[in-house]
Amino acid sequence: MSRPSAGNRKSTAGRSIKGEYIETDTGNKVSRRAKIEGTPNIMLAGRTVIMADVHLRGDLHRTADSATSSSNTTISMGKYTVIATGCTIHPPSRLSRGIMHFYPVKIGDHVYIGPECHVSSISIASHVHIGPRCVLGPFSIVKENVRILDGAVVPQGMVIPPGVVVGGSPARVVGEVPEGWGASGRAGETVEGGELRELVRSIRG
Amino acid sequence: MALPFPYTYFACPCTETTSFSSTTDPYSTEPAGGAAEDEESTFHSQSPRANYALYPLEHLLYCEDCHQIRCPRCWVEEIMTWYCPSCLFEYANSMVKSDGNRCTRSCFNCPLCMSNLSIVGQNEETDKAQEGSHPLDKGQQATGPYFLHCPYCSWSSVEIGIQFDKGKEIYDQLQRIKNGGRVVMSQKDKEREQLKLRRQVSRGSISQFEEPETPKATEKESYPPDDRDLFANLNAFYKSQILESTGGSALGGAFGALSDYGISSPGTLSRIMSMYGSNLGPKRGKDKPAPMREAQSEMEGVRLTKDNDEEKIVESMQQMGWDATTSQEQRREHPDNMDATLVSDLRPVPTLLRTKRSKRCRTCRHILVRPEPKVASTRYKIRLLALNYIPSLRLRPLTAPAALGTGTPTSSVTASSIASSVSLDAIPPARSLSLLLTVHNPLFDPIKVTLATPSLTPPLRPNAPASRSRVTILCPQFEVGASGDVWDEALDVGAKESREKSIKDAAAALESNASGQKQAEAGKVWERGRNWTSVVLEVLPGVVNSPVPTARFAGEDANVLEIPLYVRIEYETETGPGEGASAVERAAGGIKERKEQRELEYWCVLGVGRIAQTA
Ligand SMILES: [Zn+2]
Ligand SMILES: [Zn+2]
Numbered sequence: 071m072s073r074p075s076a077g078n079r080k081s082t083a084g085r086s087i088k089g090e091y092i093e094t095d096t097g098n099k100v101s102r103r104a105k106i107e108g109t110p111n112i113m114l115a116g117r118t119v120i121m122a123d124v125h126l127r128g129d130l131h132r133t134a135d136s137a138t139s140s141s142n143t144t145i146s147m148g149k150y151t152v153i154a155t156g157c158t159i160h161p162p163s164r165l166s167r168g169i170m171h172f173y174p175v176k177i178g179d180h181v182y183i184g185p186e187c188h189v190s191s192i193s194i195a196s197h198v199h200i201g202p203r204c205v206l207g208p209f210s211i212v213k214e215n216v217r218i219l220d221g222a223v224v225p226q227g228m229v230i231p232p233g234v235v236v237g238g239s240p241a242r243v244v245g246e247v248p249e250g251w252g253a254s255g256r257a258g259e260t261v262e263g264g265e266l267r268e269l270v271r272s273i274r275g
Numbered sequence: 276m277a278l279p280f281p282y283t284y285f286a287c288p289c290t291e292t293t294s295f296s297s298t299t300d301p302y303s304t305e306p307a308g309g310a311a312e313d314e315e316s317t318f319h320s321q322s323p324r325a326n327y328a329l330y331p332l333e334h335l336l337y338c339e340d341c342h343q344i345r346c347p348r349c350w351v352e353e354i355m356t357w358y359c360p361s362c363l364f365e366y367a368n369s370m371v372k373s374d375g376n377r378c379t380r381s382c383f384n385c386p387l388c389m390s391n392l393s394i395v396g397q398n399e400e401t402d403k404a405q406e407g408s409h410p411l412d413k414g415q416q417a418t419g420p421y422f423l424h425c426p427y428c429s430w431s432s433v434e435i436g437i438q439f440d441k442g443k444e445i446y447d448q449l450q451r452i453k454n455g456g457r458v459v460m461s462q463k464d465k466e467r468e469q470l471k472l473r474r475q476v477s478r479g480s481i482s483q484f485e486e487p488e489t490p491k492a493t494e495k496e497s498y499p500p501d502d503r504d505l506f507a508n509l510n511a512f513y514k515s516q517i518l519e520s521t522g523g524s525a526l527g528g529a530f531g532a533l534s535d536y537g538i539s540s541p542g543t544l545s546r547i548m549s550m551y552g553s554n555l556g557p558k559r560g561k562d563k564p565a566p567m568r569e570a571q572s573e574m575e576g577v578r579l580t581k582d583n584d585e586e587k588i589v590e591s592m593q594q595m596g597w598d599a600t601t602s603q604e605q606r607r608e609h610p611d612n613m614d615a616t617l618v619s620d621l622r623p624v625p626t627l628l629r630t631k632r633s634k635r636c637r638t639c640r641h642i643l644v645r646p647e648p649k650v651a652s653t654r655y656k657i658r659l660l661a662l663n664y665i666p667s668l669r670l671r672p673l674t675a676p677a678a679l680g681t682g683t684p685t686s687s688v689t690a691s692s693i694a695s696s697v698s699l700d701a702i703p704p705a706r707s708l709s710l711l712l713t714v715h716n717p718l719f720d721p722i723k724v725t726l727a728t729p730s731l732t733p734p735l736r737p738n739a740p741a742s743r744s745r746v747t748i749l750c751p752q753f754e755v756g757a758s759g760d761v762w763d764e765a766l767d768v769g770a771k772e773s774r775e776k777s778i779k780d781a782a783a784a785l786e787s788n789a790s791g792q793k794q795a796e797a798g799k800v801w802e803r804g805r806n807w808t809s810v811v812l813e814v815l816p817g818v819v820n821s822p823v824p825t826a827r828f829a830g831e832d833a834n835v836l837e838i839p840l841y842v843r844i845e846y847e848t849e850t851g852p853g854e855g856a857s858a859v860e861r862a863a864g865g866i867k868e869r870k871e872q873r874e875l876e877y878w879c880v881l882g883v884g885r886i887a888q889t890a
């Protein structure tokens with residue numbers, strides 16, 4: 071797989087390709103070049119951005135025998151959440167008595183997932199900023215106000231507590247986000263961990 | 276952690292107490308420059324010391340009583356909550372005091388790679404994805420025996436011969452299992468046992484210097500006690516000694532009094548031991564008891580080194596090779612692993628607890644930050660952020676219309692991804708560069724801003740005056756309007772868009788046509804909004820042609836054009852109600868709104884970009 075300069079495309083792409091984004095009634099912006107499988111199983115809360123070459127594996131839902139649960143949602147995303155180019159969201163799975171079981175992925179509001187990340191977390195809370203090229207292992211849990219540094223590898227089942235900075239491979243807590251995390255944005259600006267309204271608004275097409 | 280260009284760092288004024296001005300040159304290799312201007316009070320952005328004074332604005336707090344910026348050096352922290360970062364269980368202070376600062380439930384880190392370990396049931400071992408500790412697993416809990424498994428490097432506690440009967444309370448279970456699977460008594464049981472034995476010894480039923488003939492003694496022969504055992508033995512030994520000496524007859528007299536200062540005296544010992552937090556028997560009276568004897572056997576906590584001990588270690592290292600030996604990081608992770616020479620000696624590391632802390636001003640002790648104590652809550656009861664009290668500064672190149680395209684050029688989220696016609700990672704040297712500095716006012720009062728900068732930035736190389744960049748602020752004094760409420764802010768967005776468009780047009784005109792309408796003029800503000808003002812900075816970047824000379828210049832800081840900027844703000848504000856005036860006075864209407872003049876000054880560093888190196 072070669073995806074040259076996938077990271078640099080994200081803001082200029084809207085200009086270079088006419089009508090790259092399909093905008094839904096609730097204001098979701100989904101790139102025509104995103105690869106989305108199992109669309110009925112994916113819930114977008116509105117004003118969510120899915121950029122080019124994002125691969126959403128909505129088709130990986132719980133097996134038929136466990137369909138007792140009413141909804142079949144496999145991937146849900148909150149408001150103003152941005153999935154940058156080349157990311158894969160792959161629901162985590164577990165083999166039990168020879169049958170593969172998949173578990174849904176839940177992503178909160180104002181979450182930014184950088185380019186070329188692989189996400190198999192069970193939940194990512196709100197105001198989380200994930201740098202480029204991170205791997206979030208199966209069943210990992212990311213709490214609120216977390217910053218994940220570029221290229222971090224979060225091992226399977228790791229719980230990242232609220233308000234910390236993690237990095238490295240395997241990822242460890244390397245610091246804490248400042249008290250002003252996400253609070254320094256003025257009108258018309260976007261800062262890490264802050265509200266992503268402006269960023270979502272600026273993506274056109 | 277370097278921020279993407281352009282960035283702004285703020286220096287807390289508390290750094291002024293530690294002098295930057297002893298020499299005009301941060302590097303002692305260069306003689307003091309002959310520059311005419313007074314550099315006595317210039318902030319040296321290139322000084323190695325500056326790293327400890329500069330913070331992004333969102334890291335700083337503000338004390339409302341001192342009217343001053345506060346940084347980690349001038350606030351004090353108080354622990355509110357201890358919690359395990361893995362299971363998010365909150366530990367009471369008393370528990371931390373008695374059990375230490377690690378999770379005592381079932382959270383462990385891999386002794387090899389420090390990843391979190393998962394608990395795996397043996398019967399599910401074939402399923403690699405199985406992971407017992409996960410909440411989703413409750414329905415289909417695996418059955419024992421259990422072991423700890425690292426999902427990152429695949430280390431398993433089976434490798435060191437440790438398995439568990441239950442899938443929970445792993446910490447307690449692990450305490451009773453040695454590497455290799457040998458089950459031992461827990462520490463408390465052992466202490467009780469030792470005390471009983473010692474009582475027998477002191478009663479004379481067993482001779483003091485003979486190992487008592489119990490099954491335990493034979494066990495000890497085959498397995499030498501570890502450090503934990505020895506410490507427990509030693510601790511128990513001294514406890515019993517103190518008990519004996521205080522409980523026994525109060526002999527002593529003059530010699531006893533003298534010997535109380537010796538190392539072997541019970542007084543000294545009980546002092547030392549109370550320092551390490553163990554509770555001792557009843558407080559001694561004034562009478563000085565007899566000195567105690569020293570520990571003599573393994574049972575009393577003394578380990579005698581055998582001749583072949585080290586030979587054995589060397590031998591096993593030779594046999595098993597480099598990969599089987601532990602790294603320094605692995606040994607440092609936990610006291611249990613400090614003496615581990617081989618990987619097979621390592622034990623799983625209980626997860627270190629984390630804390631939630633409140634912060635106080637070091638000067639006036641007022642609280643600056645107080646989070647809600649619950650781990651799950653990310654809210655604050657008190658949070659005095661500096662960014663709500665001091666103007667923020669945003670820098671961007673003015674000569675690059677493309678950079679203004681996306682509407683959020685100053686955002687750190689997008690800054691790195693914007694294709695800019697002037698790459699801030701390679702600024703052409705000796706070519707004039709216009710920068711736009713926008714000052715945002717978060718206060719509800721209009722402020723008067725005075726900016727100053729040394730006309731030449733600090734040199735990027737020793738003995739290379741050409742590497743200094745020339746900086747001119749075209750309009751160093753201006754006013755910024757007051758901040759409004761959220762609604763105004765929202766309405767301002769539209770205005771900002773149109774403003775951006777005008778900047779884009781103007782900048783384009785500036786580029787294409789030197790005599791364009793919008794020219795940056797000295798003494799004039801470039802643009803003004805409701806609570807922001809932009810001014811133009813002209814920079815003539817220095818020339819860097821020598822390669823990076825020493826390690827001190829290398830790394831991410833090499834060739835970075837940083838402008839030290841002095842900011843001074845003045846404003847008039849109403850003092851809060853009740854301050855200085857009584858209710859009666861105010862009701863009488865005798866007192867008008869009290870105005871108070873405030874001023875604040877501090878240094879900033881504007882990180883413009885990296886100067887391209889000429890060959
Ligand atoms: Zn300070
Ligand atoms: Zn825990």
Ligand SMILES: [Zn+2]
Pocket residue numbers: 385386387388389390425426427428429430
């Ligand atoms: Zn490991």
Ligand SMILES: [Zn+2]
Pocket residue numbers: 338339340341342636637638639640641
């Ligand atoms: Zn104070």
